[in-house]
Amino acid sequence: MSDSDGNGSGGVRALDAALGLLQAMAALPGPASLSDIARAANVPPSRAHRYLASFLAAGLAEQAGRSGKYDLGPGASALGLAAIARHDFVNRAAESLAALCDQTAMTGLIAVWGTAGATVVRWQRTRMPVITSMGLGTTMPLLNSATGRAFLAWSAPAPILSVLDSELRRAAETPGLIPDLDATPAGVAKMKEQVRAQGFAAVEGRFIPGLVAIAAPVLDWQEEAQAVVTLVGTDTGAILPGSDAVTALQTFCRQQSLRTPGRR
Amino acid sequence: MSDSDGNGSGGVRALDAALGLLQAMAALPGPASLSDIARAANVPPSRAHRYLASFLAAGLAEQAGRSGKYDLGPGASALGLAAIARHDFVNRAAESLAALCDQTAMTGLIAVWGTAGATVVRWQRTRMPVITSMGLGTTMPLLNSATGRAFLAWSAPAPILSVLDSELRRAAETPGLIPDLDATPAGVAKMKEQVRAQGFAAVEGRFIPGLVAIAAPVLDWQEEAQAVVTLVGTDTGAILPGSDAVTALQTFCRQQSLRTPGRR
């Protein structure tokens, strides 16, 4: 009886119960007595005590004072930090980014979608004296940067809508700002389609005169961009489909995508 | 076999083994195959599979793809965050952090030492439009971030050794990556000394071009860093010893150090 809880996880029964208790501990606001934890986890106190003894031994839990309450221990922190670090694709991508930049001799940057738009969070210079005014935290334009276009093509429409609106409005006010784009919803849709079909976004000298850029997304399991990796250089040939730079970039993003967790 | 493992935990045997496997997963650098995990935990693969099934059901682990590798899941992150928030001063400090950020008009963040390195656990933005994605879980570099340097200066050598090694190696491969540091053990020792003498670590535009940062430790009773508080801003003057920001940061850290959890 007892409840709908009966999920057949297929694993170890005792372990399921124990983990439920662990999560119950995590859900509680603070240190709690054994009975409270047992009640919260819907487990008899004696069992809870056994489980807690194991958690104690593993460092996942600690008991305060003498005959006191239990709470999560340093092992839980360490475990969580390991999990968090693992889920942070920015760091991992950043590590490999240096190699990618070396390989292509281009400057690389990683951007994520922040509240203000596509935000640069890492960048890796090479020997190439690419002189730009952008740094970490720069938000890239949605319509006339490779980075922005990649987000446009691989993001859910909702989050980027407001930014898209304002950029479209600005583009409409200044015709010729974006030569290769029809600044209408239809034109945007067409561009989006083209970018997706191509597998990457490219601009030449649009956002920064004299420089070319290619950008590809790091996708999560929902096929949405969690981040965009961009390569910036001066060689016009690098932006053509099939070029070494494009191939390297896409390989890189595919690798990162595989390791990307979905949720946070 | 009765290896020397002699239990002594007094808890549930299967749970002990399972938790050992969980910690083995955490210790591994990234996603791993079942066999690898089983080997690392010194557990037969079939048992490992049962345990992992339970971890999977509990959300503590995730398997990538279909027949893919296992790694820690979102539940592990949540657990760790709960643990950190719990037995830690982080919450308390986080409340005061807002005030500190207001006072100095800088972005603040709190980092703790995880297995992967200095891991950001809280951050408080001000109006500075930066670092949108540097958030929970970002691991900071040891050598070229103020946060990392503060850990370097006030941590026991052992835990950070591996990270230090790899960063030194990378720094040696890329001269000029860290302009103000001699990437040798001697150079590190010197920097460490200087940071300790100064009472805080500072970088200007190193980890994040265009931004400056200062970091000071929250010490425990062993004079080791429990956490590091970092302020990030754009004003170059803020990183000078004796500046308002530095003073405020140090006062803040001293206060937090006093409140070290008197657990024992």
Add this chain to the structure above:
DNA sequence: GGAATTCATTGCGCAGAACGCAATACAGCG
């Protein structure tokens, strides 16, 4: 293209382990 190796995954039966119950120990408190 076929075969062999290396994985992850899963039945099955037995032994050992965990569970429930209830007794114990200990603290605070009337």
Add this chain to the structure above:
DNA sequence: CGCTGTATTGCGTTCTGCGCAATGAATTCC
């Protein structure tokens, strides 16, 4: 001094997890 509230622990029963080995599947190698 006894009562009530904890946490903790024996003990016997039975249920469950474990080892072994077969299966399925994917990748590699020839």
